[in-house]
Amino acid sequence: MSKRWTVFDPGSKNIVDVDGFNDEYNTQKGALNGGVDRNNLPGEYITRAQIKQGAFHKTHLFTGLLLSDESIKLNNGGNLQPDGLDYSLYNGGWRRAFDPVQVSGLRDGMNHIEFNCWQWQYRFTSGFSLEPGGVLATQENHDHWVKWRILYNGMIVLETGAMYTQYDNVTLSADFPMMGGDASIEVQFAFAPPAYNDGDPVDVVDSPMFTFAGGQILLLSRFR
Amino acid sequence: MSRIVNDNPTAGTAVTSADLNQKFSDITTVTSGGVDHENVRAEAIDTTNLDAPTTSGHISGDTIILSTAHSHENGSRPAYGSVPGSGLTSYSATTGPGPSPQYLAHGTGSELNQAFSIDDGEMLRVHWQVWVDHIVRLGGADMGTVHPAGSHTIGYASARHPCWLVWLQWETSPGVWEEVPGQGDFTNSIGGENGDNVSETAATMVIPHGTVMYASRFNIIYTDDAAWVDEKNHMFRRSYNYINNTGSTITILGLRLVVDGLYHLKSLVGSTTNYMVHENIGWETTGGGSADNIIKLGTVHIASMVMRKN
Numbered sequence A: 001m002s003k004r005w006t007v008f009d010p011g012s013k014n015i016v017d018v019d020g021f022n023d024e025y026n027t028q029k030g031a032l033n034g035g036v037d038r039n040n041l042p043g044e045y046i047t048r049a050q051i052k053q054g055a056f057h058k059t060h061l062f063t064g065l066l067l068s069d070e071s072i073k074l075n076n077g078g079n080l081q082p083d084g085l086d087y088s089l090y091n092g093g094w095r096r097a098f099d100p101v102q103v104s105g106l107r108d109g110m111n112h113i114e115f116n117c118w119q120w121q122y123r124f125t126s127g128f129s130l131e132p133g134g135v136l137a138t139q140e141n142h143d144h145w146v147k148w149r150i151l152y153n154g155m156i157v158l159e160t161g162a163m164y165t166q167y168d169n170v171t172l173s174a175d176f177p178m179m180g181g182d183a184s185i186e187v188q189f190a191f192a193p194p195a196y197n198d199g200d201p202v203d204v205v206d207s208p209m210f211t212f213a214g215g216q217i218l219l220l221s222r223f224r
Numbered sequence B: 001m002s003r004i005v006n007d008n009p010t011a012g013t014a015v016t017s018a019d020l021n022q023k024f025s026d027i028t029t030v031t032s033g034g035v036d037h038e039n040v041r042a043e044a045i046d047t048t049n050l051d052a053p054t055t056s057g058h059i060s061g062d063t064i065i066l067s068t069a070h071s072h073e074n075g076s077r078p079a080y081g082s083v084p085g086s087g088l089t090s091y092s093a094t095t096g097p098g099p100s101p102q103y104l105a106h107g108t109g110s111e112l113n114q115a116f117s118i119d120d121g122e123m124l125r126v127h128w129q130v131w132v133d134h135i136v137r138l139g140g141a142d143m144g145t146v147h148p149a150g151s152h153t154i155g156y157a158s159a160r161h162p163c164w165l166v167w168l169q170w171e172t173s174p175g176v177w178e179e180v181p182g183q184g185d186f187t188n189s190i191g192g193e194n195g196d197n198v199s200e201t202a203a204t205m206v207i208p209h210g211t212v213m214y215a216s217r218f219n220i221i222y223t224d225d226a227a228w229v230d231e232k233n234h235m236f237r238r239s240y241n242y243i244n245n246t247g248s249t250i251t252i253l254g255l256r257l258v259v260d261g262l263y264h265l266k267s268l269v270g271s272t273t274n275y276m277v278h279e280n281i282g283w284e285t286t287g288g289g290s291a292d293n294i295i296k297l298g299t300v301h302i303a304s305m306v307m308r309k310n
Helices: A020-033 B015-029 B142-144
Strands: A057-065 A095-096 A102-106 A109-119 A146-152 A153-160 A167-178 A182-192 A208-222 B067-070 B089-092 B115-117 B122-132 B134-136 B163-173 B176-179 B204-208 B210-212 B228-232 B234-243 B250-252 B254-267 B272-278 B294-308
Touching: A020 B015, A020 B210, A057 A102, A057 B015, A057 B234, A057 B294, A109 A146, A109 A182, A109 B204, A109 B234, A146 A167, A182 A208, A208 B234, B067 B142, B067 B176, B115 B122, B115 B294, B122 B204, B122 B254, B163 B234, B163 B250, B163 B294, B204 B234, B254 B294
Parallel strands: B134 B210
Antiparallel strands: A057 A208, A095 A182, A102 A182, A109 A167, A109 A208, A146 A153, A146 A182, B067 B294, B089 B294, B115 B250, B122 B234, B122 B294, B134 B228, B163 B176, B163 B204, B163 B254, B254 B272
């Protein structure tokens, strides 16, 4: 607490002693040389111009994210089909949506992370049929879904439930404490695995099943 | 740097009042306009010291959050109607060789007509939501009608997967609306089948034109005898972020949403790039019932914020 910088006042009749003056003077200098605190500063005093870049927070934005993983993506030959995840290449499980993004120079504090995109899934491909002799629809062979999760330095900080709509918009956000240093942010998705009926595949294996685009990751790191 | 480093009077030397006054003048000199981080203790500044007034309406003056604004509609669900601004607003699928987006002029929530600026190194964050009242729901009995193959599998050959697009524009000069950065220009793209590459869809919201219901409880595809049934109360959300790295200030007069349809997702043969293709072919136009390629929108909200990047 720096505002009590006065040690004493010389009496009006006293002979001023230099040591006493220096005590007083040193205390005053000490208060100003690194001792100013919130009691010395007026309220609503510090404006934007006085705040150094990165003093309170740091923002990273990654944009233009879309499904580009050729190891699971079909390059189709159909006139009406998009390119997307292909059951002949994908059999379920969590997959990277894109290469993890890297950030550095973080300090202790809290992270706010947002991921958004739009997605499409081929919800209706299962081989069920209401025709005589056809495969009956079941939840297993019909319901396709997409799940998302976000990993921060390998730790899951957000995981969604299943999303069923064939076109949908993904808007996810999470807040969590962080340590200082560097960070890797990975977004993963899981798509419903191909369905089988008595051992026979009922899903079309060579059709695009899922894709996404318009993705952005916003990392807002608030320092302690 | 305002550290006070002048010497003290030395014991045993003759000191005048002028000498002492000079010592205080030295302090005045270095602290007049020169107090900085060298003077302030660690963790000395509290929120009360920050000039962070509550702002709205894109009024500048904050320290981190520079300005905020939002548009919204009060009240409950509007009554049915087709007049913009009163009740639901219907938009018909556009036809012709190319896209023709329509200004989403529903009520007071679909345009944020407040000017703001984004300096270099500042960030714009926008969130919006659209309430959709009408999504076509196809029952199992209709699927065979709609899709002549009768396989009860909605494939690409007989029907696309149609959707509506709602995307964000900003007003760069009076009456001039442009897509925000990272968002493709569907309006001026090539007419006919080829729309913009979906890699430029940072501010695109997709809304399915229809959906198929499955009643797992009965282990059957939903079999409503009606050709289609309106699905109610779908709320779609989307967000968009942009950091100005242009080196100069961007002045924006407002934000708004436009809507257009129908689109469907497509990749050209041999290409690995997906496109949103404008084509007025909905599921229900291929058979059964009357054509109903419309979308009905209710309340629309837009919220925006400009903040320091760092």
